Amino acid sequence: MLVPNYIFNPNPTSLDIDTNFKENTEHGDSKFPVAIHYTSHDGTSLNAIHKHWHNEFEILIIVTGQVTVTIEENAIIATAGDIFFIPANQVHEANCFSNIPCSFFAIVFNPAFIESKQNDIITENFLSPFLNFPAQHIAYISKKEIFSTQFNHVLTKLIDSFALKEIGYELETKAWLLLFLKQIIAYKDYLFFLEIHQPDRHDISLTIKKTLNYIDQNYQSSISLQDISSNVGFSKEHFCRFFKKHFHMSFNAYLLHIRLKKAKNLLLFSDLKILDIAFAVGFESAAYFSTIFKREVGQTPKDFRDKPKVIDFI
Structure with missing residues (x-):
């Protein structure tokens, strides 16, 4: 997997988050609304990822170290190889655990990028649940699960394709994103979902x-x-x-x-x-x-x- 910073999108800054925690960065552009950020922290920063939310889907992949990932007030200490899927409009943040250096990828993409132009069976049966019930589809894929290698394979291919930018990489990026969501659907009975059921x-x-x-x-x-x-x-x-x-x-x-x-x-x-x-x-x-x-x-x-x-x- 390629990781040099210059290959990937510039990281948004804290100035891009408004006082309601909404991130206002444009990820990619209107024709290709996908961004991949690689971030490495020495562990001394207050936040590896400041508290924020956005209208896009996000896939977070821990590369090195341990990271405390908090999504809608639910915190998990993740280690290298762990993966999170964060649907749109979910408040999340992350910190290097115990101030130990850590690094991670964040793949951020507009769900419209993978939706069909018409309401076909793919959108209706598979994509709409992610859009209509986002809090029920916050997923944590631990590297300890046997099937986690399949998720890592898909994401490694996606990141490398995005980094190399060979002819047709946009098409390949879309294909890998769809395949990632397919994996979530296929293993939904075994994944740990952070469902939010708080009466208050x-x-x-x-x-x-x-x-x-x-x-x-x-x-x-x-x-x-x-x-x-x-x-x-x-x-x-x-x-x-x-x-x-x-x-x-x-x-x-x-x-x-x-x-x-x-x-x-x-x-x-x-x-x-x-x-x-x-x-x-x-x-x-x-x-x-x-x-x-x-x-x-x-x-x-x-x-x-x-x-x-x-x-x-x-």
Whole structure:
């Protein structure tokens, strides 16, 4: 299997994820909506894959190390050779387990790429369930299963075809993707599916969306724990526990993350003065903004604007 970074699609960055965790990267293009990302992490990054969701299907293949993969709040510690199938619109993230270096492939493709133009038996019987009931088709293929070699064979062929880009590789890519889904259907009685059956899931989702919406509308001004907890109908103590459980960080840490993310965007893609950017993203002074930015990013706002050293990969 070929793995050099330059062969595959550039990784989206954290700037491509909005405040509702939606990834806005275009994977491939309208005529060939497929992307393959190869990512290698040294284990020190906070996230190997930042929490996000998108409208495409994703196949995640662990290449080296161990990775904690979390899909819709369900976490699995995966090892090299393990595979995940993540249908559209499912929130997921990943971290190198115990800060040990890890690497993985992410194959992301629009389901329209493999759908038929008309509602034939293939779409109706085999593809529609993946589209209509995505949470019931989140699949984990452990390398310990005997049949996992068949999945790995298909994906190795797919990745190599995409990398080599020989004549007709687009056709071959589509064929391998269809064959991968065929394997999932063939072994559905033996695969471990992360089916989501949480009676309060709808309420949790609404609270998360309400929290994110409040932050998105008010990050430019001062937000206290009392303000946001009252907005979602929780006590401060309960809100802190809820936020930590679902966002894996404190509310203040997340708010700072959002403000710095907005600041990075403005520094790179606007002509606003640094003073104006500081106020625009919720800091009370340019001096404090510069101090916090330097501490968190490792560069002053001016240096980042001129030549950013690092943009976090997802």
